[in-house]
Amino acid sequence: MPQxxxxxxxxxxxxxxAGRTHxxxxxxxxxxxxxxxxxxxxxxxxHQLPALAAAGYRAVAIDVxxxxxxxRPESPTAYRILELVEDNVAVVKALGEESAIVVxxxxxxxxxxxxxxxxxxxxxxxxxxxxxxxxxGGPRPSxxxxxxxxxxxxxxxYFQEPGRAEGEIEPDVRGWLAxxxxxxxxxxxxAPGAPDPHFVSPGGTQRDRFPTGRLPHWLDEHDxxxxxxxxxxxxxxxxxxxxxxxxxxxxDLADHDGAPITQPSLFIGGGRDASTTWLADAIAAYPTxxxxxxxxxxxxxxxxxxxxxxxxxxxxxxxDWLARVTGDK
Numbered sequence: 629m630p631q632x633x634x635x636x637x638x639x640x641x642x643x644x645x646a647g648r649t650h651x652x653x654x655x656x657x658x659x660x661x662x663x664x665x666x667x668x669x670x671x672x673x674x675h676q677l678p679a680l681a682a683a684g685y686r687a688v689a690i691d692v693x694x695x696x697x698x699x700r701p702e703s704p705t706a707y708r709i710l711e712l713v714e715d716n717v718a719v720v721k722a723l724g725e726e727s728a729i730v731v732x733x734x735x736x737x738x739x740x741x742x743x744x745x746x747x748x749x750x751x752x753x754x755x756x757x758x759x760x761x762x763x764x765g766g767p768r769p770s771x772x773x774x775x776x777x778x779x780x781x782x783x784x785x786y787f788q789e790p791g792r793a794e795g796e797i798e799p800d801v802r803g804w805l806a807x808x809x810x811x812x813x814x815x816x817x818x819a820p821g822a823p824d825p826h827f828v829s830p831g832g833t834q835r836d837r838f839p840t841g842r843l844p845h846w847l848d849e850h851d852x853x854x855x856x857x858x859x860x861x862x863x864x865x866x867x868x869x870x871x872x873x874x875x876x877x878x879x880d881l882a883d884h885d886g887a888p889i890t891q892p893s894l895f896i897g898g899g900r901d902a903s904t905t906w907l908a909d910a911i912a913a914y915p916t917x918x919x920x921x922x923x924x925x926x927x928x929x930x931x932x933x934x935x936x937x938x939x940x941x942x943x944x945x946x947x948d949w950l951a952r953v954t955g956d957k
Contacts, residue, residue: 642722647699655681665734675939694866707869731755802856807838812932898930
């Protein structure tokens with residue numbers, strides 16, 4: 629039987645609380661909603677869409693609010709995580725479905741986790757890529773980030789002031805994206821002991837620590853042109869506003885302090901990704917925080933862009949997990 633191809637993808641705009649959400653869908657069957665991270669787009673799921681469609685699922689990758697062809701509200705407060713959850717609920721309803729399995733990467737993993745946490749009536753299972761689930765709790769996030777790095781500034785703190793990171797990125801979006809993608813990819817990341825690209829030196833920029841000279845193996849010039857073209861058209865503010873709501877999210881989720889996610893769940897991380905090494909305690913706590921966990925995987929010699937760096941492994945793991953969730957296995 630022929631495998632689905634890019635020509636089988638359908639682009640749609642559907643109503644959402646922000647205005648509209650752009651999505652790309654492929655296949656028929658149980659709905660699997662794919663949520664990207666920073667700085668990406670629906671295109672980061674290009675390898676998963678045909679694989680999930682071939683396996684008998686309706687795979688739908690969205691542009692998150694603030695990205696791509698989805699709406700970009702002006703107010704920074706419009707990017708609170710609960711607002712993004714409601715966008716995803718609206719997508720499910722607009723597609724004529726009552727429920728979905730939600731899978732997210734990077735910021736999308738956080739969004740997917742909160743979808744499952746606050747709307748279990750809609751999101752019946754959750755897959756998390758690269759960023760582990762850590763329940764709400766502890767001090768205000770901005771206080772934690774301010775204490776990281778000593779004299780250096782953690783990138784999340786660097787992103788807080790409107791216009792500051794935009795001033796670094798937007799004059800050369802393509803070059804900045806190429807550097808960030810390389811910095812967090814297993815085959816091009818800085819060597820051990822080199823300055824960490826997650827931190828900014830006093831008076832410096834984040835790109836000062838990005839590697840140069842070659843793209844990671846998973847990213848070709850066409851892919852980079854597509855990502856860069858979207859951000860050159862939209863600007864970076866919508867994407868960066870997600871970081872600027874972390875304290876608001878902490879306040880909004882106060883009623884869910886320490887709460888576990890009980891639906892069937894999955895985690896896949898990269899063995900060389902700082903997200904998994906820094907949050908190793910969160911992974912160790914999964915028996916308590918993800919009691920419905922069906923599978924957890926750390927892929928050796930893999931960086932942060934997991935579904936693009938290791939698409940065949942991620943597809944296999946996702947499809948095996950989805951079969952268990954839907955009762956096909």
